[in-house]
Amino acid sequence: xxxxxxxxxxxxxxxxxxxxxxxxxxxxxxxxxxxxxxxxxxxxxxxxxxxxxxxxxxxxxxxxxxxxxxxxxxxxxxxxxxxxxxxxxxxxxxxxxxxxxxxxxxxxxxxxxxxxxxxxxxxxxxxxxxxxxxxxxxxxxxxxxxxxxxxxxxxxxxxxxxxxxxxxxxxxxxxxxxxxxxxxxxxxxxxxxxxxxxxxxxxxxxxxxxxxxxxxxxxxxxxxxxxxxxxxxxxxxxxxxxxxxxxxxxxxxxxxxxxxxxxxxxxxxxxxxxxxxxxxxxxxxxxxxxxxxxxxxxxxxxxxxxxxxxxxxxxxxxx
Amino acid sequence: xxxxxxxxxxxxxxxxxxxxxxxxxxxxxxxxxxxxxxxxxxxxxxxxxxxxxxxxxxxxxxxxxxxxxxxxxxxxxxxxxxxxxxxxxxxxxxxxxxxxxxxxxxxxxxxxxxxxxxxxxxxxxxxxxxxxxxxxxxxxxxxxxxxxxxxxxxxxxxxxxxxxxxxxxxxxxxxxxxxxxxxxxxxxxxxxxxxxxxxxxxxxxxxxxxxxxxxxxxxxxxxxxxxxxxxxxxxxxxxxxxxxxxxxxxxxxxxxxxxxxxxxxxxxxxxxxxxxxxxxxxxxxxxxxxxxxxxxxxxxxxxxxxxxxxxxxxxxxxxxx
Numbered sequence: 132x133x134x135x136x137x138x139x140x141x142x143x144x145x146x147x148x149x150x151x152x153x154x155x156x157x158x159x160x161x162x163x164x165x166x167x168x169x170x171x172x173x174x175x176x177x178x179x180x181x182x183x184x185x186x187x188x189x190x191x192x193x194x195x196x197x198x199x200x201x202x203x204x205x206x207x208x209x210x211x212x213x214x215x216x217x218x219x220x221x222x223x224x225x226x227x228x229x230x231x232x233x234x235x236x237x238x239x240x241x242x243x244x245x246x247x248x249x250x251x252x253x254x255x256x257x258x259x260x261x262x263x264x265x266x267x268x269x270x271x272x273x274x275x276x277x278x279x280x281x282x283x284x285x286x287x288x289x290x291x292x293x294x295x296x297x298x299x300x301x302x303x304x305x306x307x308x309x310x311x312x313x314x315x316x317x318x319x320x321x322x323x324x325x326x327x328x329x330x331x332x333x334x335x336x337x338x339x340x341x342x343x344x345x346x347x348x349x350x351x352x353x354x355x356x357x358x359x360x361x362x363x364x365x366x367x368x369x370x371x372x373x374x375x376x377x378x379x380x381x382x383x384x385x386x387x388x389x390x391x392x393x394x395x396x397x398x399x400x401x402x403x404x405x406x407x408x409x410x411x412x413x414x415x416x417x418x419x420x421x422x423x424x425x426x427x428x429x430x431x432x433x434x435x436x437x438x439x440x441x442x443x444x445x446x447x448x449x450x
Numbered sequence: 451x452x453x454x455x456x457x458x459x460x461x462x463x464x465x466x467x468x469x470x471x472x473x474x475x476x477x478x479x480x481x482x483x484x485x486x487x488x489x490x491x492x493x494x495x496x497x498x499x500x501x502x503x504x505x506x507x508x509x510x511x512x513x514x515x516x517x518x519x520x521x522x523x524x525x526x527x528x529x530x531x532x533x534x535x536x537x538x539x540x541x542x543x544x545x546x547x548x549x550x551x552x553x554x555x556x557x558x559x560x561x562x563x564x565x566x567x568x569x570x571x572x573x574x575x576x577x578x579x580x581x582x583x584x585x586x587x588x589x590x591x592x593x594x595x596x597x598x599x600x601x602x603x604x605x606x607x608x609x610x611x612x613x614x615x616x617x618x619x620x621x622x623x624x625x626x627x628x629x630x631x632x633x634x635x636x637x638x639x640x641x642x643x644x645x646x647x648x649x650x651x652x653x654x655x656x657x658x659x660x661x662x663x664x665x666x667x668x669x670x671x672x673x674x675x676x677x678x679x680x681x682x683x684x685x686x687x688x689x690x691x692x693x694x695x696x697x698x699x700x701x702x703x704x705x706x707x708x709x710x711x712x713x714x715x716x717x718x719x720x721x722x723x724x725x726x727x728x729x730x731x732x733x734x735x736x737x738x739x740x741x742x743x744x745x746x747x748x749x750x751x752x753x754x755x756x757x758x759x760x761x762x763x764x765x766x767x768x769x770x771x
Binding site for chain 2: 151177180182183185187188190191192193194195196197198199200201203218219222223227228229230231232233234235236237238267268270290291292318319366
């Protein structure tokens, strides 16, 4: 996964001189998650800019540079620091095109690392994706495979709109095939990651990894789960979800964030609104328990969604 | 500055005054909604400042932006139409009073979150520095914006990266109804620039020629690659913070005292002393009045935006539904 993201950045920087990177420790250090390792030596300090620890300045500056024609990729060391720059992410970038009657474009990408499971404590472990997906004007992408990460990030950099690109802190080691040839993946398209006929699992990012494991286990018990990976939270592509649901009539939604007001709430509502006649069982959500994530490993893991939770939920909707 | 250019500045100042007086009337009639922050009293700042820029220099400002828009060359018709929320407005009626813009005229917006546009201004300057051109970004803001974190992050970044940005504080002495003394740890805003080793100057903002001279010097200093500069203009708004301000925070005598130093009156006296005939100045005032009235007529006659505009321009690109 890490390599796929690095490749996407490098290919786009080679392709378009307007692309540059800015963020905390992206340069000399090589990125706190090593995604931009070697970039500083290759592209130099003008294109790989180490910033002060000042999230408003980082995202604000990326917006300004994008408005005047550059294509900055701003890195937030973690998505938890996005709250320090909330005005820029939700109140500036997504509004500028619309509010000025289409006069400004903000072709900026914000890369942010989210997710729990690394014992970083409550302030550094969140999966607040749904909050950002609430705002029209922002695109929110969160891939679950290396192939998707590369193709979607390249497309995000080429997009004329602001894109929040959410990676997961525990997924950089994930392995997967990445096409050799040049490719991009359109933003706003969900994808069937595993075909099945008995139940629909809707998920994205870390939830995909867990759901694939759960599906393997369920297959051993004769249950074929179809997994739809949202990949983009806004704009949300419900078509493959509805298509699958109309076939299976049962769904489980898996996300790492808190259940209340979350991605699962949105997806379930849309299924009820648009495919109510096909509902054979209440749609269930597997999500994070409603607590700030604790440091202790056992406690933390018990708060995060796990494979057995998904297996149990699937069995429940199939009862 | 040549006499003709000075007369043009006089015209711009009077145009701002007359347009905003008309806007206030339209607001009272319920034809303008939302907030309406008038620039009356502060005209010399924006007029002198923007007269000193080159065409390639970018201007970005806060929500008290009608005057700035006019000085940047946005026609009064479009400004007035935006105030009325019409399709012919600068932002197609979707921005309103606080969101005038026209990038073709290098007016990069009125911005409504206090201090929010300062890091964006750093970014615009960064974009130009990255492109290797010699554009200067001129970022205007009020005294109130210097107490919020955005200001400090933006100034620090501009100095660390030596960005081509001119910071312009319009110190009208009140952030809404709270005076500088009650809100800021230092009474001279320019002192805050000292903390970032950004050269700075405090200038009389009621005298348009003093504003012009200080701005020209500062803009060219920035353009020469010296990094950021901060100008603090001392000025005063004659009207409330926005329409419907009860003005409990200042007494009438204070306002009257400042009105004696009306920037338009000061400039008129200066021009008269330079032997400009009263008749010439009167004609300019009449022309400004006519243009303001025409703008109102244009705006009132303009169409409302189509309802389909509601969903237009959310994204710059087509999105999959």
